[in-house]
Each structure stands twice: as C-alpha cells, then as structure tokens.
Amino acid sequence: MTLDREQVLRSAAALLTRRSTATMDEVARAAGIGRATLHRHFAGRDALVRALEDLGIQEFEAALDTAALDEGTAEEGLRRLVAAVEPSAGLLSFLVTENQLFEGDQVNEGWDRLDARVSAFFRRGQERGEFRIDLTPAWLTEALYGLIGTGAWAVQVGRVAGQDFQYMIVELLLGGARRSVEK
Amino acid sequence: MTLDREQVLRSAAALLTRRSTATMDEVARAAGIGRATLHRHFAGRDALVRALEDLGIQEFEAALDTAALDEGTAEEGLRRLVAAVEPSAGLLSFLVTENQLFEGDQVNEGWDRLDARVSAFFRRGQERGEFRIDLTPAWLTEALYGLIGTGAWAVQVGRVAGQDFQYMIVELLLGGARRSVEK
C-alpha cells in the first residue's frame, strides 16, 4: 500500500482551502491515513505547507507552459491559461491567502518567476495594443490571481456554476462589466 | 484613559490582515494595551473576531449608504462605492478570508443583507442596459469583493500605489483589460 504522496497533498489542499487552521490529525484523516504516516512523509506542518507550495508553483508553471501564451492573440492566450489553471485554482487560492509564506526571509523564488512570466504576458499584450496601458501589468497580474481565487471560492460555495468558472473570470478580466456600445 | 474600542479593533484588523494567526498578546501589543485589558473588553478570540465582523459589516453598510448607488449612472454609483469602501478595505479583506466565520450555523445575517444590496445594484445596472447580462450579479458581487481584497493586498505590499487603488479596481471591474477600439 504505497502512499500516494500527491493525492495526500491534494486532499490536504482541499481541506486547508476550506479551513486553513485544520489540525494535522484532520489533514491525515481527510487523506485517509493516520497521523503517524503523515508525519513520516512530511516532517511537520511547515514541511507540508512547503510541499503544497512547491506543488502549486509547479502546477501553475505547467499551466503557463500549456497555455503557450505567445501563440495567437493575447486574449486567446489568457483563455488557455485560465482553462489550464482551473484544476489548480483551489490550491492556488489557498497558497495566495497563506500569507505566512511571504513574511519570512525565505520566500520561495518560484513566485517571482511566475509573477514575472504573467506580468510579462500582460506587458506584451499592452505593447501589441491588445490591453489597456493605464492598468499596470503588476495590477493585472494580482487581479488575475485574485479573480482565480474568488472564482474558486464562488464555485465552491455554489454562487457560480462550475462550468462557468473560466468564462466568468476571463470575460470580467478582459471585458469588464460595462456593456459596450458595440460588442 | 478610557479605552478607544474602535481603535483597538482597527489595529487588530490591520495586524490580523497581515497574519491571521496572530496571538492575543500580539493583538494587544499592537493596540498598545495589555493582554488583560484586551480580555476585559473582548471575552476571547472569538468575541474579538465577531466584533471585527460587526464593525466590517457596519462600515460596508455605511459605505453603501454613502455611495447612494441609485443616483446617477450605475458607473458613478460604483465609483462612489469603491471610494467609500477604501478605508475599510483591509478589514473587509481579512473578514472575507476568515472563512471560519462562514462554516458555523450561526452566520451573521449582515452578510446576506450586504450581498443582496450589492447584487441588486448590479442587477439594476443590467436592467438599465449599463452592465452586461452574461455575467451574473452574484459573480459581479463576488468579483467586487475579491478585487477590493486584492487591491488592499497589492497596495500593502507595494505593488500598486495607494492613490491608484480606486482607479485600478473600478476600471478593471467596469472596463476590463481589453483595449476598446474607441475609448
């Protein structure tokens, strides 16, 4: 009965997303294993969160690769990115709100890499005339993260249908709520 | 030296926004009072969080009143709302992420009231032809909350200038990132 490390991380992410103060015991139970086994694979709570962080970074990076942001229009790239990141949305929203990760001096450099890639994408979109230039790439990047997290939350509590996740995020981020004169 | 209850709540909100696991002692120190005094005014951690919740709801409700959402265009109303809510943005972002508040059966009915008012505002905007109808009022409401929280965070960590807070949020929420043909 080899332990499925990734599945443990997934269930931990799902639980911690809902209640970030969950006990190690609860995390173990949620994964269907004993607390002792959980401790054998993750030295402690910190190590568990770090492993989740690594997983989240890795998945987001993979989503960026999958999205091939530079192919076609920026809009198409963004749609592909949101689609690719949807399975990881819950995990990412947990990590973003786990600001404990960002107060130590040992910040995972992966976030900087991701920020740089996303920010550069928005900047290129601006240079190509597809995106407004009065909204900074840094803000668009943060807003994308925020909307992904909000979307994951809204779906989880049932305020938005799961199948609308991508559409709601991309349409709001790209077009906004205002009704255009022509569309 | 009568205790300034509201100031205590403000500093608590500021601290807890940055680190939601802060100790009661840290909360007290941040407010410049002793832990004993903090306990005299708030029976415990729960009571403190509940007081913060009440304060946040009250302030948001006041912001909704101030904004006079029904006067002028929906866009003007939204701008006034974001402006009015800016001072409370940190507190609100803390409360929104404190999902511990929403798992008990004793959910503060204030949130429903607020959701209803904001949601109704977006719905009226749709009916008047100002807002798109393919984005549900519930989603626009959640997105507004999310962007306010993201904006507060971005300003706090220095990724967005404080003076751009309102502009970034309203412009993104209304117009989106896409560059219009005419603008």
Add this chain to the structure above:
DNA sequence: AGCGAATGAGACGATTGCGTATCACCTGAG
C-alpha cells in the same frame, strides 16, 4: 488632594496540538 475605576504586568492552571516513540498488524516480494 482623594477616591474609585481602569489598566498593566505577571502568575497560574488548563487545554490543545505537535513531534516522537512504541508496538501490533498487514501486505507484498522472495
């Protein structure tokens, strides 16, 4: 100045969760 209320500092027990160790059980490979 005097007095009552409020505060700060510290101590205390209780609770909680963590990390480790132990032991019995199960499973799969040889």
Add this chain to the structure above:
DNA sequence: CTCAGGTGATACGCAATCGTCTCATTCGCT
C-alpha cells in the same frame, strides 16, 4: 512460508496559547 518494510493506533512529553486571577499602579473626576 518467511520476513522486511510500511502502516495505524496509541501514548508520552513538550511548547504555545488561552482564559482567569491578583495586585500594584495610574488615570480621571470631584
């Protein structure tokens, strides 16, 4: 079948934090 490794259950000590209490001090009001 045998055995080594992994697992679950349980127990134990430890540290952190909470909530309460006490007591001396300070503040504000008269």
